[in-house]
Each structure stands twice: as structure tokens, then as C-alpha cells.
Amino acid sequence: MFSIDSKKLTEFAIIAGTAVSCYYLMTMPSPDAIGANFDKKAQAKSDHNVKRILEDNPDLANNLKNLNTYEKKILADVFIPNSKSTRFKDIAGIDDILEDLYENVIIPLQEFGVDKKQLNKDLKERFGHLVENGLLEAPKGVLLYGPPGTGKSLTAKAVATECNAAFINISISTLLSSYYGESSKLVKALFTVADRIKPCVIFIDEIDSVFKTRSDTDHEVTSKMKSEFLSLIDGLETDGGILMMGATNRRTDIDEAFLRRMPKQYKIGLPDKEAREKILSLYIQNIPLENGLSIKLIAENTSGFSGSDLKEICRNAINNMVKEYRKLPSSKHKDIRPLTAEDFGLTDMPFFLD
Ligand SMILES: Nc1ncnc2c1ncn2[C@@H]1O[C@H](COP(=O)(O)OP(=O)(O)OP(=O)(O)O)[C@@H](O)[C@H]1O
Ligand SMILES: [Mg+2]
Known part of the structure; x- marks a missing residue:
């Protein structure tokens, strides 16, 4: 005679229920x-x-x-x-x-x-x-x-x-x-x-x-x-x-x-010397540089630098100068010092042409 094994039936129901829930979870994200x-x-x-x-x-x-x-x-x-x-x-x-x-x-x-x-x-x-x-x-x-x-x-x-x-x-x-x-x-x-x-x-x-x-x-x-x-x-x-x-x-x-x-x-490749000069000019064109230092010289010494690297050395240099400016008494505020090769980190570079 055909008989139903209630244990097997329960197991089957659990497996089927789990499969349906998994399918639902995978395919129907909750509206929230x-x-x-x-x-x-x-x-x-x-x-x-x-x-x-x-x-x-x-x-x-x-x-x-x-x-x-x-x-x-x-x-x-x-x-x-x-x-x-x-x-x-x-x-x-x-x-x-x-x-x-x-x-x-x-x-x-x-x-x-x-x-x-x-x-x-x-x-x-x-x-x-x-x-x-x-x-x-x-x-x-x-x-x-x-x-x-x-x-x-x-x-x-x-x-x-x-x-x-x-x-x-x-x-x-x-x-x-x-x-x-x-x-x-x-x-x-x-x-x-x-x-x-x-x-x-x-x-x-x-x-x-x-x-x-x-x-x-x-x-x-x-x-x-x-x-x-x-x-x-x-x-x-x-x-x-x-x-x-x-x-x-x-x-x-x-x-x-x-x-x-x-x-x-x-x-868009890394900038060549001429392009580096143009990028540096964009950021520090009107800022005084120490005697002997020029945008051209910085460009010559930064081969392999990206635009972002160049912006970063300009930012560091300006920050160095402004940090000192902040410490000065206001009577000396008009004596803003020019940026130096050291401010740009150039003196640490092995090929620095001075
Ligand atoms: N040619 C450039 N002229 C002026 N500024 C530049 C130049 N290239 C890079 N910069 C400066 O560097 C920053 C980073 O550049 P950007 O995020 O566009 O680089 P990217 O090529 O998208 O780099 P990545 O491949 O890492 O995403 C710019 O926000 C900008 O300040
Ligand atoms: Mg990017």
C-alpha cells in the first residue's frame, strides 16, 4: 500500500521552503x-x-x-x-x-x-x-x-x-x-x-x-x-x-x-619640460622666487612629475612661506619672503642644477 512518510514530507517541505525563500531573496530585493x-x-x-x-x-x-x-x-x-x-x-x-x-x-x-x-x-x-x-x-x-x-x-x-x-x-x-x-x-x-x-x-x-x-x-x-x-x-x-x-x-x-x-x-602623458613650466606658472606665476630660482629651473628639475605632483610641490612651498608669515608680528607682514628652492624640495633632489 502507498503510504506517506511524515518525516520525509516534513524534510521535503523544509527544503522546498528554503529554496523558495532563497530564490525570492536573490531575485526580489525588498522595495526598501x-x-x-x-x-x-x-x-x-x-x-x-x-x-x-x-x-x-x-x-x-x-x-x-x-x-x-x-x-x-x-x-x-x-x-x-x-x-x-x-x-x-x-x-x-x-x-x-x-x-x-x-x-x-x-x-x-x-x-x-x-x-x-x-x-x-x-x-x-x-x-x-x-x-x-x-x-x-x-x-x-x-x-x-x-x-x-x-x-x-x-x-x-x-x-x-x-x-x-x-x-x-x-x-x-x-x-x-x-x-x-x-x-x-x-x-x-x-x-x-x-x-x-x-x-x-x-x-x-x-x-x-x-x-x-x-x-x-x-x-x-x-x-x-x-x-x-x-x-x-x-x-x-x-x-x-x-x-x-x-x-x-x-x-x-x-x-x-x-x-x-x-x-x-x-x-594625456606626463608633462614635458615646457608643459611643466606652464603648469607651474598656473599655480605660482605672481609669487616671488628667491634670486637664481625661476619657474624654468623648477621645471628642469622635476622630470617625471605629474601635474598633480607639481601642484603639490607648489602647495608645500607656499605653505612653508605662509607658516612663517603667520608667526611674524603684523608690523613685519609686508616683508613676505620669496619662495626658495628648499621650499619646493628641490635641494633634496639628486640632479638639482644650481
Ligand atoms: N595639466 C594640469 N593643469 C593644471 N592642474 C593639473 C594638471 N594636471 C593635474 N593637475 C592638478 O592635479 C589634480 C589631480 O588631477 P586629476 O585628478 O585630474 O588627475 P587624473 O589624471 O584624473 O589622475 P588619476 O588617474 O589618478 O585619476 C587636479 O585637480 C589639478 O589640481
Ligand atoms: Mg582621475
Whole structure:
């Protein structure tokens, strides 16, 4: 006779129950899951950004209605350029790259970016066919690559300011949220937010940390996020006023599929002597130097330094001088001393030419 073993039945029920719960936990994040990551501070920043965008562009009011939680989270990372934001004039020693970016990215983005109707009439009459083919439009993606501290992030930010575009600097860790299914929702939100507030530059720093050559060991969430990202880039209309920018120290490690979507690529290398002089001038042009010391001499003695290193030695030198100035009685405040080679740490260098 067929009989039911109650112990086995209980075991079966427990196993089935556990499997269903696991499946549910893996596939259905609780509606509050993102809420846990989206703290009050981020919420306030997001609301503040929406307010700022609307102050400058009241006609975007409709675009910024009915935002979902993921879009609100992305909006917390939006930067709206203001009069103090980094511009091209704040970057030295890479004039050729900035000029090329200006002509090939910024001007097309301004002319063809948001609304073709605004296109210069003369240009439209002469080159209308090229506009239709998309050949005069800005490239979809721009990659900046090179050693650390050479001004890649600075340049991406300045591109947004020069285009008067919003800047979304998204960190890979924000996108690679630990909740299953959440990463792709955030990636989608990144693109829908950019579309709502365009013109907009989406900047992904350290792209090699995610878009490195695909491997079988990729976590499922990472692979899904990557494919989602690539297909969303494909869906971008080049005349849509959204520009993707990426930066990396290791271009050779990046997935071919991603590189293909960043057709304009600029290598920003370590500055040569002339570029170092220009960077130093940017920071200490009007500051007196001791007899025998010049910007040229500092540039000659800082081979291998990045823009960031140069800024750092200028900062140290100025701090040394200001530290002493603070200790002086106010009657002596007018005697500001010039900066010395020692302030710049040059006397410690083996090749210091004096
Ligand atoms: N060419 C430059 N002109 C003026 N300042 C520069 C230049 N390059 C670097 N700097 C200074 O160094 C800082 C760091 O530069 P930035 O963060 O843009 O480097 P990066 O190339 O993005 O480095 P990483 O690869 O480490 O991210 C800048 O904020 C700026 O103050
Ligand atoms: Mg950077």
C-alpha cells in the first residue's frame, strides 16, 4: 500500500521552503533595499540638485517630475557647473588636446547637441546633408587615458563646464550595488536622468575597474551591468546632447567592446619640460622666487612629475612661506619672503642644477 512518510514530507517541505525563500531573496530585493543605501544626506543632495537645475532651467520642470528612487539616487551625483567651476583656462600644458576637444567635441555638442533647430542657418544650408548623416555631430564617447595625476578628471569636468552641461560623475561602486537587480536599474536610471537634464556629460572614472577585458570569472551582476551599459550607450542618439566620458590609467586592459564605443581617445602623458613650466606658472606665476630660482629651473628639475605632483610641490612651498608669515608680528607682514628652492624640495633632489 502507498503510504506517506511524515518525516520525509516534513524534510521535503523544509527544503522546498528554503529554496523558495532563497530564490525570492536573490531575485526580489525588498522595495526598501535601495532605501538603505540612499541615506538622508544623499536624499537632501538629490533634492538640492533638482532645485538648482530648475532654478537655471525652469523649463525642465516637467522632465524632473515622477522620478523613481534610482533616478533620485543618481541625481545626488549630478554636478551643475557654476561660475567657479573648472574651465579649460585652469588646465595647463595640454593645449593641443584641449583645442582638439574644443573643435571636435564641444562645438559640435553645442551646435548639434540639444536641438537641431538652433543650428546656425548658414551651416545648415551649406552642410545640411552632413548633419543628416550625423557626420558633424559630437562623438558618442571620449576616453582620456594616461598616468595618474595628469589632469584626466579635471579635463572631463572642464568639458562639461565649457558646454554648460550638467556633469554626472558616477562611481563604479555606486553602480555595482550589492543588491541583485539593483545595478542594472541604477545604470538605466543614469541614462534616463542624463536624458531628463541634458545637455549632460556622464563621466565614468577608472573604467578599467569594471570594463576590463571580459572574463569568465566576472560576477554575474558585473556582467549584466556591463551588457546593460553597452546597450544603453548604443541607444544614445548622438544628437541627444549626452556625452559619455571615461578615464583610465590602463587603456590596454579595457574591453574592446567598450573601447569601440569611445571613438575619440586622447592620451594625456606626463608633462614635458615646457608643459611643466606652464603648469607651474598656473599655480605660482605672481609669487616671488628667491634670486637664481625661476619657474624654468623648477621645471628642469622635476622630470617625471605629474601635474598633480607639481601642484603639490607648489602647495608645500607656499605653505612653508605662509607658516612663517603667520608667526611674524603684523608690523613685519609686508616683508613676505620669496619662495626658495628648499621650499619646493628641490635641494633634496639628486640632479638639482644650481
Ligand atoms: N595639466 C594640469 N593643469 C593644471 N592642474 C593639473 C594638471 N594636471 C593635474 N593637475 C592638478 O592635479 C589634480 C589631480 O588631477 P586629476 O585628478 O585630474 O588627475 P587624473 O589624471 O584624473 O589622475 P588619476 O588617474 O589618478 O585619476 C587636479 O585637480 C589639478 O589640481
Ligand atoms: Mg582621475
